[in-house]
Amino acid sequence: MKLPYFPGCTLKTTATNLEIPALEVAKRLGIEMIELDRWNCCGVVSYLVSDDLMKHLAPVRNFLRVQEMNAKGIVENENRLVTLCSMCYNTLSLSNKRMQKNPDDLQKINDFMHREETKYDGSVEVVHLLPIIRELGWEAVRKQVKKPLKNIKVASYYGCMLLRPKDVGIDDAEDPKILEELVSALGGETIDWDSGSRCCGSYHTVNNKDIVVNLSKGIIDDARKNGADVIITSCPLCAFNLDSRQKDIMEKYPEFESMPVVFFSQLMGAAFDIEKEKLGWEANYISPEILFNY
Amino acid sequence: MAKLIKLDDKGVEFLDKIMELSGETITLCDQCGTCSGGCPFIAEMDVNPSQIMRQVMIGQKNIMESKTMWICASCFTCTVRCPRELDVSKVAEALRQVKLREAIDFIDIEKISEEEARILPSIAIVGAFRKFTG
Amino acid sequence: MKTGVYLCQCGGNISNTIDLPKIAKHVKEKKGDILIQENSHMCSGAGQKLIIDDIKNHGLEKVVVAACSPHFHEKTFRAALQKAGLNPYVLEISNFREHCSWAHKNEPEIATEKAKDIIDASIAKVELDFPLEEKKMQMGDEVLVIGGGIAGIQTSLDLADAGKKVTLVEKQPTLGGKMAILTKTFPTEDCAACIISPKMAAVQDHPNITLYTNSEIESIAGHRLHFEAKIKKNPRFILDTIDMDQCLICTKCVQECPIEQPNYWEQGIMNRKAIYIPAPHAIPYKYLIDKENCLHFKDGSCSICADVCPQKVIDFEQKAEFIDVAVDNVVVATGYDIYDATEKTVFGYGKYKNVVSALEMERIVDHISEKEPPREVGKRVAFVQCVGSRDKQIGREYCSRVCCMFSVKLASLLKQAKPETDIYIFYTDLRAFGKGYEEYYKRSQEMGIKFVRGKPSHFTEDPDTKQVIVTVEDTLSRDIIQSEFDLVVLANGMGLSAASEPIADQLKLAKSDDGFFKEAHPKYRPVDTLVEGIFLAGTAQGPKDIPDTVTQASAAAGRVLATLAQKEFSLDPVLAFVHQDICDGCKQCLNECPKKAISINADGKAEINEALCLGCGSCLASCPIEAIDLNYFTNDQMYAQIEASLSNKKEGEKRILIFADENTVYRLADACGVRKMKYSTDSRIFRIPSGSRMTSNLIKFALSKGADAVMIGDSPEKSSRFAWANNVTKENIKQVQSALNDLQIEPERLIFKEYSAGELARFTNDVDAIAEFLGTIAPIPNETRDKLFTAVRGE
Structure with missing residues (x-):
């Protein structure tokens, strides 16, 4: 399966440990993710007011690249655009839904992009890699597992952007299961907890670090209380807030016990026994040693 | 001391403007409190989300001075729980936009330390600037 | 003078929009010898008397009333005709109010023009109306x-x-x-x-x-x-005889049965055996065996109940x-069923041990005063209202009406039995509407039950104590309550x-x-x-x-x-009939009737069984020579009213003819009128029993005579009286569309839509979309229309 792929800015900078193992595990599952030519930033956060149409220009422009890939025959009849970063997924999806629901808006955006060779026809479907894997079937994942995650208890952290609002959610907004299903396919144990879709504080990490410190501490404490060894996520911003900000949590709460936070792709990579160099462990702030030798 | 308020056309204009910008029928709000009870940021807010809905409904423009809308990070928890399917996140965005369009910024790039700038993921910085500047 | 036309002002509801004197003038000019009356309220006694007197004094033979929708007063006016000695079916109602003056309230001039078309169609139809008799059928008891x-x-x-x-x-x-x-x-x-x-x-x-x-x-x-x-x-698997063999309810079987299952009549807080009597007050008071769980049915390993039964009345072989x-x-x-709260995962029902449903609480409270109740409630108890009611997120927007009161009741009973219990009821609006309810609510407040106005957002569970942590805004103090409860009772709403x-x-x-x-x-x-x-x-x-x-x-x-007291009932005379002089006995219609109401008579011609016919009109399309017809909606009447309604169309104008089934879509258009919802003034709405009545000839005829688009509206198959009709309609439409294609007429001019009763906005949007579409295409050339006409009516 060849899929057009939108990486987004962060995967090329601070979150290479999400992308590199993801491309590798996808390959093992028979999914070739082909990076869009000339992709641009999605805008990170979606604009939610009614008169902000131009703010949707950036996400929509990327969809032209998908149409072009099809036209050039790089992919065959493939209208899905796959993403890894939760925020990119959410922002691209929301903009796409708006274009699909409002032909007038789409027309205006197309008019604005008149220098482009093609017009966006509304046909692209933004997807996240996780549901693509779910569609393949967990059995396919199980077949690739070389080192089952024996005795490792994993807290699935979805955050906000994979689940909400409902019409872009990859799973039930209040009772998601996809990460838990993935973990059991990898041979690991999951915990039952209440903080899996509780916000980590998002971009407040830039100028209101305290909010993030409090929220992240609450989430990690809850994971620990319910017996987790490691937290997994697909969002580079959640990963930063939950992982790197543990430094700040420890400064404020000296009794705080740290916990490793890894990307789902790293966890898959470990279970697939992918070469350690490709898993990017060094980019994790809290070293996930439990995943090195289990 | 109880506050004495007047219901006037200016208040109605304010409500209409926020309803138009947000696309949400704020008058549908039942004041059940589900949004406030579920908001992960509630401890940081000076005014509860449900109170924001209430104050906008009765045209109280001084709600613009609350910090609540700046704390809201559009996590959409309220959106998926509101029994009336109102999107409170959109109302918060509309309120932010009213302020931001007065060309007031709520973030200062100078205040981000070099160390922080080095480690912060780009989505954090871009996200914050898109939410806090006009 | 034969026909009387009555224009109702409806106290201004019609006359403030439609220029009734102008309508009167139009009818007079077009029809000449016709009696025209205008009245403020035709439905009033005085209005009816006017019709009755005119029939008697002027010898009227046909009547048209332009007023509100026929669904309101057709019966009234039919009765008036009957009083005056006329057959009730020589009456036509022009729907001036719902389909015209209210729908186009802000465009009085265009509405007046539309009204002309409506009344012309009614007059054309009434001229062809003929007396119909209501057949009588016998009833039993x-x-x-x-x-x-x-x-x-x-x-x-x-x-x-x-x-x-x-x-x-x-x-x-x-x-x-x-x-x-x-x-x-x-x-x-x-x-x-x-x-x-x-x-x-x-x-x-x-x-x-x-x-x-x-x-x-x-x-x-x-x-x-x-x-x-x-x-x-x-089968209950118990022999059910009235002689000496019968079960004595000696309970031996129950004592010996090894299987325990949750008892539904105790809502699972207590168990029963696989052979059991449902409840102490069960009627009939008889045993039955739960086949799903009985070991005999599972693997044949047990038959102890049969072994110990002194009467030998257990019969595992019993069949339905x-x-x-x-x-x-x-x-x-x-x-009803109560709302299945497992669907609302934020409340953890089915996952958290101490979250129970309202029905479970009924049983818990019923046993609470026992020495060893099957389930204790603990110190602090919360009731949470509107679970599965008033919640758009789960598609249930209605109020279940009883939950406020049953929570007040359960809380009061609990408080009386266990006064030390600390009880909170979390509500959004407290509805105590019935006789004695408000007083009962007040008494519960007097007992110290605390009502907190706020809907919990979610619960969590303390993994150690299993207490339920409720997070809720007290919307009156604006404080966020986050507190542990020993038991949380959900006020499950009702659903069918x-x-x-x-x-x-x-x-x-x-x-x-x-x-x-x-x-x-x-x-x-x-x-x-x-x-x-x-x-x-x-x-x-x-x-x-x-x-x-x-x-x-x-x-x-x-x-x-x-x-039943009527002993007999009248059949609606709107039934199919066969023109015996036209029918050639080809039998093509025979299999078209799902009610098998068509047969071949001794003369070799088709015949309708009136007791079986429902009057849908689906069979008409199957007759190649228009020999089958439908009372009150005859082919001649349909042609005449379509032609008349298009007779005032001027150059450049557009017409959308909407044929609406009388039970759903016609009423839907009425409802749009009642709500003053606007839609295209190009629309002309006709009442038909079902969309299937529109034969391909009728549709072609409409387009040939000036219609620019034809829309047929019917209820969805699931809720239709005539489940088979929509397939017939679709087939008719397909035929016409292929003919249109051949003539290079846009097939999109012919639309079939299904509507449920509430889809008002969808209806008006669809009509407007057709009008908009017509604006984007060229009109049908006259010579093409002529070709269509020839196709229907020959040279």
Whole structure:
């Protein structure tokens, strides 16, 4: 399966440990993710007011690249655009839904992009890699597992952007299961907890670090209380807030016990026994040693 | 001391403007409190989300001075729980936009330390600037 | 002078928009010798008298009333004609109000032009109206009541006391329904079992009631006032004889049975055996074996109950019995299910041990004063209102009406039994509307029960203590309460019972937006359905408390009695008929009627069985020579009114002819009018029994005579009286569209749409979309229209 792929800015900078193992595990599952030519930033956060149409220009422009890939025959009849970063997924999806629901808006955006060779026809479907894997079937994942995650208890952290609002959610907004299903396919144990879709504080990490410190501490404490060894996520911003900000949590709460936070792709990579160099462990702030030798 | 308020056309204009910008029928709000009870940021807010809905409904423009809308990070928890399917996140965005369009910024790039700038993921910085500047 | 035309002002509702004198002038100019009257309220006594006097004094033979929708006063005016000695079917109603003056309120001039078309069509049709006779059919006194809860029980007893023969079918092994599970009832706190038990016993003993418990409706069908049902009586696996062999209820079998299962009548807080009697007050008071869990049925490893039975009445081989019944009326009392709160995952029902449903709490409270109650409640208890009600997120926007009061009741009973309990009721709006309810609510406040205005967002569970942590905004203080509770009781809302669904499908009963069965009219026919002879009782029609349920159940019995008391009933004369002089006996129509109402008579020609025909008009399309016709909607009448309605069309104008089935889409357009919802003034709406009545010839004719688009609207198959009709309509449309293609006419000019009763905005949007579409394409050239005309009517 060849899929057009939108990486987004962060995967090329601070979150290479999400992308590199993801491309590798996808390959093992028979999914070739082909990076869009000339992709641009999605805008990170979606604009939610009614008169902000131009703010949707950036996400929509990327969809032209998908149409072009099809036209050039790089992919065959493939209208899905796959993403890894939760925020990119959410922002691209929301903009796409708006274009699909409002032909007038789409027309205006197309008019604005008149220098482009093609017009966006509304046909692209933004997807996240996780549901693509779910569609393949967990059995396919199980077949690739070389080192089952024996005795490792994993807290699935979805955050906000994979689940909400409902019409872009990859799973039930209040009772998601996809990460838990993935973990059991990898041979690991999951915990039952209440903080899996509780916000980590998002971009407040830039100028209101305290909010993030409090929220992240609450989430990690809850994971620990319910017996987790490691937290997994697909969002580079959640990963930063939950992982790197543990430094700040420890400064404020000296009794705080740290916990490793890894990307789902790293966890898959470990279970697939992918070469350690490709898993990017060094980019994790809290070293996930439990995943090195289990 | 109880506050004495007047219901006037200016208040109605304010409500209409926020309803138009947000696309949400704020008058549908039942004041059940589900949004406030579920908001992960509630401890940081000076005014509860449900109170924001209430104050906008009765045209109280001084709600613009609350910090609540700046704390809201559009996590959409309220959106998926509101029994009336109102999107409170959109109302918060509309309120932010009213302020931001007065060309007031709520973030200062100078205040981000070099160390922080080095480690912060780009989505954090871009996200914050898109939410806090006009 | 033969025809009288009456223009109703409707107290300004019509005359403020439509220029009625202008209409009068138009009719006069067009028709000449015609009587025209204008009146402020034609439906009033004075208005009716005007018609009656004119018929007598001027010898009128036909009448047109331009007023409100025929669904309001057609009956009134038909009665007036009858009083004056005219046949009631030589009357036409021009829908000036709903379809014109209200829909186009802000465009009086265009509305007046549209009104001209409407009245011209009515006059053209009335000229071809002919007297119709209502045939009489005989009725018996058999009634089928489906559902043996308090509603079905009350209806059955009322009917049986009045001497009618009742067959009562209950799915569960005992009568009583949900009420048999309840503890005490609000606001009087008298015990539910004590009220319902005597009634259950009375049903069992009544000579006029045949009771089937543990039984289901295997199939049911019928029309008008004749229904046939097959009842499936599921085996109890106990020999059911009245001689000496019968079961003595010695309990030996129960003592020995090794299987324990949660008892439904205790809502799972207590267990029962695999052989059991459902409840202490069960009627019939008989054992049954739970086949799903009995070891004998699982693997044959156990038969101890049969071994110990001194009477040897256990029969593992017992099979289901099937009983056929034929009845005149049916009462549907299939009740409600409580909302399945596992769907609302934020509340952790089914996952957190200390979150219980309202029905579970009924049983918990019922046992709470026992020495060793099966379930303790702890110190702090929360009631959470509106779980599965008033919540768009789960598609249930309605209020379930009873939950406020049952929570007040359960809290009060608990507080009286355990005064040390700290009780909180979290609510959004407290609704205490019934007699004595407000006072009961106040008494609960006096007891110290605390009402907190706020809807919890979510619960979590303390993994160690298993207490439930409730997070909720106290919307009156604006504080966020986050607190542990030993027990949280959900106030589950009501929804139509799952067991109702197959009944709904088979009887084609319509549902309202809330998913409950829809009554024929919310105000003046609240227990009738749109299907003649089927009535509703209890919560199957919508959430109700016990007093309202019993009231409505008696009302349903009353309506049945009123229907059956007529001894005979009139057939609606809108039925198909065959022009015997035209029919050539080709038999193509024979298989088209799903009711098998068409046969070949001794002359070799088709004939309609009037007792079977429902008047849908689907058969008309099958006749290649227009020999089959439909009373009141004859081919000649349809051609005439279509032509007349297009006769005023001017160069450059557009016309969208909408043929709306009278039960759904015509009423939908009425409802749009009532709400003053605007839609294109190019529209002209015609009433037809079903979309299938529009033969391909009629559609082509409309386009040939100046229609720019034709829309046919009908109810979806699921809720239609004529389930087969939409397929016929689609086939007719396909035929015409292919003809249009050949003539290079845009096939999009012909549209078929299905609407449910509530889809007002969809309807107006669709009409506007057609108007907009017509604006983007060139008109049909006159020569093309002529070709179409030739195709229909020859050279």
